[in-house]
Amino acid sequence: MNKNLLGCLCGYLIACAGLAAQSGNLTQIQQHYQRAQEALQAHQDAVAIREFREILRLDPKNASAHANLGVIAFTEKDYAQASQEFREALQRQPSLWNAKAFLGMSELRRGNETEARRLLAESYPHVQDATVHAEAGIDLATLYYQSHDLELADDVLRALGRPAADSPAAIFLAYRTYSDLAAQRLAKLAEVAPESAQMHLILAQALASQDDFQGAIAQYRRALEIDSNFPGIHFELGQMILAGSSDEPARQQAETEFKQALTADPNNAECDYMLGEIEWLRSKPQEALTYYEKALALRPTLVDAHIAAGKALTSLGQPDEALKHLLQAIALDPQNEVGHYRLAQAYQKLGRAQDAEREMALFRKMRDSHAPVRTLYEQMQQRPVGRQTVDSNDSK
Numbered sequence: 001m002n003k004n005l006l007g008c009l010c011g012y013l014i015a016c017a018g019l020a021a022q023s024g025n026l027t028q029i030q031q032h033y034q035r036a037q038e039a040l041q042a043h044q045d046a047v048a049i050r051e052f053r054e055i056l057r058l059d060p061k062n063a064s065a066h067a068n069l070g071v072i073a074f075t076e077k078d079y080a081q082a083s084q085e086f087r088e089a090l091q092r093q094p095s096l097w098n099a100k101a102f103l104g105m106s107e108l109r110r111g112n113e114t115e116a117r118r119l120l121a122e123s124y125p126h127v128q129d130a131t132v133h134a135e136a137g138i139d140l141a142t143l144y145y146q147s148h149d150l151e152l153a154d155d156v157l158r159a160l161g162r163p164a165a166d167s168p169a170a171i172f173l174a175y176r177t178y179s180d181l182a183a184q185r186l187a188k189l190a191e192v193a194p195e196s197a198q199m200h201l202i203l204a205q206a207l208a209s210q211d212d213f214q215g216a217i218a219q220y221r222r223a224l225e226i227d228s229n230f231p232g233i234h235f236e237l238g239q240m241i242l243a244g245s246s247d248e249p250a251r252q253q254a255e256t257e258f259k260q261a262l263t264a265d266p267n268n269a270e271c272d273y274m275l276g277e278i279e280w281l282r283s284k285p286q287e288a289l290t291y292y293e294k295a296l297a298l299r300p301t302l303v304d305a306h307i308a309a310g311k312a313l314t315s316l317g318q319p320d321e322a323l324k325h326l327l328q329a330i331a332l333d334p335q336n337e338v339g340h341y342r343l344a345q346a347y348q349k350l351g352r353a354q355d356a357e358r359e360m361a362l363f364r365k366m367r368d369s370h371a372p373v374r375t376l377y378e379q380m381q382q383r384p385v386g387r388q389t390v391d392s393n394d395s396k
Contacts, residue, residue: 025058032058036068045072063093067102074102082106097126101136108139117143124156134164138173145177150184153177197227204240213244234261235271242277251278269299276308285312303333307388310342319349337366338388 036051049072055065070085086103089096104119120140127133137160144153157165157174164170189199204219220237223230238257241250255278258271265271276291292309295302306329313322323346329339344359 029055029058029062033064040072045076048072061092063089063096063099066092067096067099070099070102070106074106077109079106079109083110097123098129098132101127101132105136105139108143113143113146117147124159130161130164134160134167134170137164138167138169141170141173141177145173145180148180150177150181154181195226197223197230197233200226201230201233201236204236208240208243213240216240217244229264231264232261234258234264235268235274238271238274242274246281248282251281254278267298269295269302269305272298273302273305273308276305276312280308280312285315288312289316301332303329303336303339304388306332307336307339307342310339310346311388314342314346314349317349319346322346323350335366336388337363337370338390340366341390342388 032051032055036048036055039045039047039051049069052065052069052072055062059065066085066089070082070089073079073082073085083103083106086099086106089099090103094100100119100123104116104123107113107119108116117140120136120143124133124136124140127136137156141153141156141160144150144156153173154177157170157177160170165174186202189196189202193199200219200223204216204223207213207215207219217237217240220233220240224233224237227233234257238254238261241254241257244250255275258274258278262268262271272291272295276288276295279285279288279291289309289312292305292312295305296309299305306325310322310326310329313319313325323343326339326343326346329336330343333339340359340363344356344363347353347356347359
């Protein structure tokens with residue numbers, strides 16, 4: 001917990017100050033609150049504590065002073081003192097939801113998880129301060145996760161809102177929660193429908209993550225035997241065939257699957273894109289470009305199709321046209337390293353050496369920064385076979 005939270009919450013509580021004070025002491029109390037606020041902004045906690053204690057001497061029932069003292073104790077990790085102050089505040093003014101959330105966070109850090117969970121669950125829906133809301137939400141979701149109440153943890157994570165939901169703590173907790181939820185659902189599916197098409201699809205994806213493409217292909221075919229009309233299987237099977245081999249027999253098998261998928265869904269842009277990739281593997285850039293353009297007509301935001309169209313146009317001696325697709329790809333996905341690589345190639349063909357050098361530098365920087373997590377990501381996800389890559393025989 002940083003000092004910004006201390007100043008933020010104190011500002012909120014100070015606005016409530018003096019309402020319950022004896023009228024004769026109101027002016028003095030307001031002066032002490034002003035000095036306390038100035039001390040907090042100057043990180044002079046001892047001075048602020050003295051001012052809040054003076055307020056309590058003048059008005060022993062002042063809930064805001066107790067709450068402020070609780071926040072100071074919390075930031076100094078004196079959780080026993082913080083809990084005492086927050087309880088005093090809530091005894092006098094039960095509607096101080098920030099204070100109740102802080103009491104829950106304090107009790108959690110004291111090891112009183114049951115009490116912490118109750119307090120946080122009661123207060124969290126009412127907390128308005130964004131910083132307190134984020135801190136209390138992550139603590140509450142963690143408690144739910146630890147007690148295996150994964151749906152409740154999911155509810156809290158969804159309520160966090162940005163930027164809290166994008167914090168490392170929230171992302172890590174979401175990863176653990178959703179991983180466990182997925183495992184629970186898989187166990188349920190194995191119990192109720194072990195021979196369903198869905199079960200075989202999950203097995204296929206698991207085998208693919210281990211690079212067992214032939215095993216994955218067998219599971220996809222088994223799923224088709226069970227339910228030949230299951231949406232998306234032909235497309236995924238085509239991808240898996242190409243993942244296992246890119247020789248001509250494999251291309252022909254994958255092509256058959258993609259065309260079957262298009263028969264069921266003529267508006268499937270990914271199928272046209274993958275048919276373009278097969279033509280590219282056959283060293284037919286013009287035929288590949290035709291498919292890429294069909295895919296983009298169906299889905300103009302398909303980043304990989306823009307990159308693929310750019311590489312095809314560059315190879316066909318049309319780098320100026322390639323540039324339009326590649327700039328669009330980068331606009332859609334600025335962190336796409338392959339897009340920057342292909343853009344560098346197009347600039348080089350156009351004689352724009354400085355632009356080419358800049359894009360190549362961006363490509364190398366992104367490639368190096370993405371490398372540590374790329375393998376892990378691919379193992380965790382359904383393998384993105386159709387993603388654009390930098391070919392091993394491309395010039396560096």
